[in-house]
Amino acid sequence: MLHSHAAPIAPIAAHSLLIFLLQVGLLLLFAVVLGRLAGRFGMPSVVGELFVGVILGPSLLAWVAPGPHGWLFPATAEQYHLLDAVGQIGVVLLVGLTGMHMDMRLVRRRGVTAAGVSIGGLLLPLGLGIGAGYVVPKVLVPDGTDITVFALFLGVALCVSAIPVIAKTLMDMKLLHRNVGQLTLTAGMVDDAFGWLMLSVVSAMAVNAVSAGTALASLAYLIAIIVFALTLGRPLVRGVLRVAARSDVPGLTVAVAAVLILLASAGTQALGLEAVFGAFVCGILIGSAGKVDPAKLAPLRTVVLSVFAPIFFATAGLRMDLTALVRPEVLLAGLAVLFLAIAGKFVGAYTGARLSGLNRWEGLALGAGLNARGVIQIVVAMVGLRLGILSVEIYTIVILTSIVTSLMAPPILRFAMSKLEQTAEEQVRETEHRAWTDTTTSGSH
Numbered sequence: 001m002l003h004s005h006a007a008p009i010a011p012i013a014a015h016s017l018l019i020f021l022l023q024v025g026l027l028l029l030f031a032v033v034l035g036r037l038a039g040r041f042g043m044p045s046v047v048g049e050l051f052v053g054v055i056l057g058p059s060l061l062a063w064v065a066p067g068p069h070g071w072l073f074p075a076t077a078e079q080y081h082l083l084d085a086v087g088q089i090g091v092v093l094l095v096g097l098t099g100m101h102m103d104m105r106l107v108r109r110r111g112v113t114a115a116g117v118s119i120g121g122l123l124l125p126l127g128l129g130i131g132a133g134y135v136v137p138k139v140l141v142p143d144g145t146d147i148t149v150f151a152l153f154l155g156v157a158l159c160v161s162a163i164p165v166i167a168k169t170l171m172d173m174k175l176l177h178r179n180v181g182q183l184t185l186t187a188g189m190v191d192d193a194f195g196w197l198m199l200s201v202v203s204a205m206a207v208n209a210v211s212a213g214t215a216l217a218s219l220a221y222l223i224a225i226i227v228f229a230l231t232l233g234r235p236l237v238r239g240v241l242r243v244a245a246r247s248d249v250p251g252l253t254v255a256v257a258a259v260l261i262l263l264a265s266a267g268t269q270a271l272g273l274e275a276v277f278g279a280f281v282c283g284i285l286i287g288s289a290g291k292v293d294p295a296k297l298a299p300l301r302t303v304v305l306s307v308f309a310p311i312f313f314a315t316a317g318l319r320m321d322l323t324a325l326v327r328p329e330v331l332l333a334g335l336a337v338l339f340l341a342i343a344g345k346f347v348g349a350y351t352g353a354r355l356s357g358l359n360r361w362e363g364l365a366l367g368a369g370l371n372a373r374g375v376i377q378i379v380v381a382m383v384g385l386r387l388g389i390l391s392v393e394i395y396t397i398v399i400l401t402s403i404v405t406s407l408m409a410p411p412i413l414r415f416a417m418s419k420l421e422q423t424a425e426e427q428v429r430e431t432e433h434r435a436w437t438d439t440t441t442s443g444s445h
Contacts, residue, residue: 012082020082022072024311027052027083027318031310044165044406046374049310050399053317063323073318084386087315089262090308091379092279096261097304098375099283100297101167102189113356114186120352121370122159122191125344126198129155132340137329142391145206152202153389157380157398158341160195161188165374165406173410175417180362184369187349192376196280197222199380200273206387207272221271229281237282238289245292253296257286276379309375316378319385320396327393334397341401342408345371361419368412377402 012020030052038048054060062069073079133151141150166188167176175181204218237260244256261282268278286292324330346367353363381398384390390398 016079016082019072019074019079023083024086026056026072027314028307028311030055031314032306035310042410044168044372044374045310046165046313046378047403047406049313050317050320050378050403052314054320054322056314057318057320059320059322083315083318086308087312087382088275090304090312091382092265092275093258093261093300093304094309094312094375095276095379096257096265096279096283096286097301098192099280099285100287102284102287104284104288110183110186113358114183114190116356117183117349117352117358117366117370118187118190118194120355121161121187121345121349121367122194124348124351125341126155126159128340128344129158129337132158132337136333136394140330140333140391140393142388145389149202149206150389152198152205153380153384154337154394154398156195156198156202157377157384158337158344158401159191159198160373160376160380161191161345161370162372162374162376162402162406165372165409166369169372169409169413170369173414173417175413178417178420179423180365180417180420181369183362184366187366188370191370193280195376195380196274196277199383200268200277202389203274203383203387204272206389218273221273222277225268225271225273225278225281229285233281233285234289237285241286241289241292245296251299253292254300257297257300260286274383276383313375313378316382316399319382319392320399321392322396324393324396330393330397333393334400337397338401338404341373342371342405345405361416365413365416365420368409368416371412372406372409373402374406375402377405 031049034048034051035045036048038051039045056069056073062073130151133154134147136150136154141147166184170176170181170184176185200222201215201218205215240256240260241253244253261279264278264282265275266278268281269275286297325334349367349370350360350363353366354360358366378399381390381395381402384398385392385395
């Protein structure tokens with residue numbers, strides 16, 4: 001018999017809410033402080049934000065003061081899920097923003113050279129990562145995880161590059177206008193797009209039992225999403241944004257862009273692919289829809305980069321356990337993965353650049369730029385941990401790889417670029433970039 005009046009679901013308990021608000025407030029406070037501190041030392045702010053989790057998580061606070069740590073971060077799934085939910089919204093919007101900043105005209109114009117560089121920078125680390133996945137000590141692979149899925153996942157984690165870190169590094173070093181800077185971004189975009197595709201396929205294989213059927217179904221869904229985006233998606237996004245832009249209500253464009261990204265990520269999640277893939281594709285559509293004044297989307301960028309993303313990176317750090325590195329097999333596996341990640345990306349990108357007709361300094365600069373894994377690798381690692389493909393030990397190793405590679409990029413880039421003369425085309429582009437930054441800075445104050 002059906003009851004018309006179901007018992008109402010109790011709201012969140014007062015103590016749970018208190019803990020949640022304290023967690024978010026403290027994580028954001030520490031993330032802002034340590035992010036700024038990292039910036040002072042010439043490091044990407046993401047390094048400082050990740051370190052928050054290291055300080056407040058199992059690596060330090062749980063070890064030094066187990067009592068306060070247990071009170072602030074109780075080991076209950078419900079409490080962690082609240083934090084995860086905020087982090088998931090943050091990461092979906094962050095990946096959407098990354099998609100918005102992809103210059104598709106640049107990809108088309110420099111596509112052939114960039115493809116050569118990115119194929120080299122993808123295949124070698126992917127192959128090395130898959131190989132490493134098969135030889136990693138079995139104690140580090142979670143129980144019940146298919147070794148093929150684990151190996152493929154490690155390959156994906158090693159082959160991605162991080163557009164946000166690369167772009168920020170190039171901007172900070174005033175190298176975005178240089179041909180090598182543009183090529184690095186383009187090759188990184190190709191790497192990222194491939195990374196999201198692979199992540200979706202491997203995740204679908206992990207969730208459903210591994211079979212040729214599930215892999216083919218995932219691939220079919222991916223192709224269908226891309227076809228939909230190119231045919232119906234683009235005019236749909238353009239139309240919706242145009243209507244929003246006509247309104248006098250401030251912030252309507254921001255709200256509409258956020259709705260589009262969240263619904264697109266829900267769509268790919270529903271198909272058994274990763275939510276971030278939908279967000280990335282939708283971001284590209286918003287960015288290439290044209291007719292959108294970048295100033296109207298600036299508030300979204302501000303909130304995501306200064307609030308949501310730091311909370312996500314801080315929670316990602318909470319999942320790390322650096323004390324695991326005391327165990328010799330974990331430390332050796334970590335050093336091996338780090339070496340393979342760096343060598344694979346450098347050698348691959350350098351070889352691809354040389355075969356595409358670029359000189360050795362350009363090859364070195366491209367290798368250094370693409371070696372920065374940063375944000376994207378962290379997202380991939382979090383997905384792996386959530387799906388149970390990665391153990392905490394391997395997750396910690398992957399996050400450490402992303403930090404080390406992001407720190408390595410600026411000094412090597414600076415050295416390689418000092419060996420390259422600036423061309424006339426680059427000088428023209430520099431003038432254009434300066435004019436653009438002048439208008440955005442004057443408009444943002």
